[in-house]
Structures are given as structure tokens and as C-alpha cells.
Amino acid sequence: MTASKCFIYLQKEIHTVVAATTDGDGLPVTCAIDIMDADEDGLYFLTAKGKGFYDRLKKDGYMALTGMKGEDTMSCVAVSVRGKVCELGEAQLRRLFEKNPYMNEIYSTEKSRRALTVFKLYDGCGEWFDLSKKPIERASFNFGKAEESEEGYFITEHCIGCRTCEPVCPQACIDFTTTPAVIVQTHCLRCGNCKSVCPHNALIRRG
Numbered sequence: 361m362t363a364s365k366c367f368i369y370l371q372k373e374i375h376t377v378v379a380a381t382t383d384g385d386g387l388p389v390t391c392a393i394d395i396m397d398a399d400e401d402g403l404y405f406l407t408a409k410g411k412g413f414y415d416r417l418k419k420d421g422y423m424a425l426t427g428m429k430g431e432d433t434m435s436c437v438a439v440s441v442r443g444k445v446c447e448l449g450e451a452q453l454r455r456l457f458e459k460n461p462y463m464n465e466i467y468s469t470e471k472s473r474r475a476l477t478v479f480k481l482y483d484g485c486g487e488w489f490d491l492s493k494k495p496i497e498r499a500s501f502n503f504g505k506a507e508e509s510e511e512g513y514f515i516t517e518h519c520i521g522c523r524t525c526e527p528v529c530p531q532a533c534i535d536f537t538t539t540p541a542v543i544v545q546t547h548c549l550r551c552g553n554c555k556s557v558c559p560h561n562a563l564i565r566r567g
């Protein structure tokens with residue numbers, strides 16, 4: 361799953377996400393935000409300059425979001441993204457209104473749109489997490505200038521293939537056909553059971 365595909369899914373299929381920023385005391389604040397556009401570099405959304413959300417974006421320069429689609433937990437896909445944010449201003453506003461005509465119902469006149477400004481989320485990382493698949497499917501991605509990072513549990517050369525971890529893995533996603541065994545990252549829940557039971561201390565966690 362590439363960043364571009366996840367961005368298109370966020371914009372077209374999920375659209376409204378929950379965005380996280382921090383307040384003046386560094387405490388977390390969330391709010392609902394619409395993803396108005398996307399390209400391979402990032403995501404575009406808008407807000408009003410008078411909102412607390414605007415102040416938090418300007419203060420943090422960073423934002424995290426999660427969007428979900430599904431009837432219930434076991435049919436749900438969640439996409440999470442975090443990265444830098446910058447204000448693009450009103451130049452992109454017309455394009456976002458054309459792409460999202462429902463916005464004309466909320467801000468119906470040119471004058472009422474004076475408060476609005478566009479932000480871009482860029483240089484970050486994210487994750488696709490699909491609970492509808494069995495075993496579960498997950499994929500990480502980076503975009504822009506963000507450094508590639510590898511997250512999750514990994515088995516080192518200390519593994520002797522004793523299979524102590526096999527029964528505690530909820531997704532049966534450890535491949536024992538080689539030694540050291542290998543965790544199939546696409547299906548791993550990252551619960552940490554394997555690390556906690558390994559008698560050879562052969563697991564490390566990254567990220």
C-alpha cells in the first residue's frame with residue numbers, strides 16, 4: 361500500500377477524519393476535519409483563521425490524523441497519518457471548493473470565505489490497518505522528505521527456532537521455515553507476546 365493510494369482512500373472513501381494537535385499546555389486536542397484533496401506529496405484541508413484548531417496548527421507545525429471506514433470493528437479499515445503542516449493560504453481555496461461543492465452550503469458567499477485558509481500535511485509517515493482481512497493486514501508508508509522508518513518487532517540471529525513464540529502469536533504470523541524465524545510484518549498486530557516469551561531474548565522492537 362503506497363502513500364498515494366492511502367491518500368486517495370482518505371480523500372475519496374473516508375473524507376472526514378479525526379485530527380490531533382496539542383493545546384498551549386501541550387495536551388492533546390482532537391477535532392473532525394475533511395480531507396479536501398490529496399496528491400503524492402500530501403493531504404490538503406481547510407480551516408478558519410479564527411478557530412482554536414488554526415492556532416494549534418500554527419503552534420505545532422505538526423499534525424496527526426486517523427480516518428476509518430467500515431460498518432463495525434471487524435469490517436473496518438483505519439488509515440493514520442502524521443507529518444508537518446504548513447499554511448498555503450487562500451490561493452488554493454477555489455480549487456478545494458470546486459472539488460468539494462458541499463462547502464458552498466457551509467460558506468455560501470465569497471465574503472464568508474474570507475476566514476478560510478488551506479493547510480497541507482507533508483513530509484511524514486502513515487499506516488494502513490485493515491481489520492476486515494484474516495489475518496489482519498497492515499502497511500506502513502513514508503512520504504515527502506520524512507526519513508524511512510521501520511517499526512514493529514523483529515527476530516534477531518539469537519533465534520534458534522524453538523517455536524516458544526508460536527502459540528502466543530494471535531495472528532500466527534511467524535514464519536519458522538528459516539532460522540532465525542521471521543515475523544510477517546503485514547499481518548503482525550505488534551502485541552509484543554513473542555518478545556515477552558522468547559527464552560533467547562531474540563526479539564527487538566523498532567519504532
Ligand SMILES: Cc1cc2nc3c(=O)[nH]c(=O)nc-3n(C[C@H](O)[C@H](O)[C@H](O)COP(=O)(O)O)c2cc1C
Binds near residue numbers: 392394412
Ligand atoms: C463532519 C465534520 C467535518 C468537519 N470538517 C472540518 C474541516 O474540514 N475544517 C474545519 O476547520 N472544521 C471542520 N469541522 C468542524 C471542526 O471539527 C470543529 O470546528 C472543531 O471542533 C473546531 O475546534 P476548535 O473550535 O477547537 O478550533 C468538521 C466537523 C464535522 C462534524
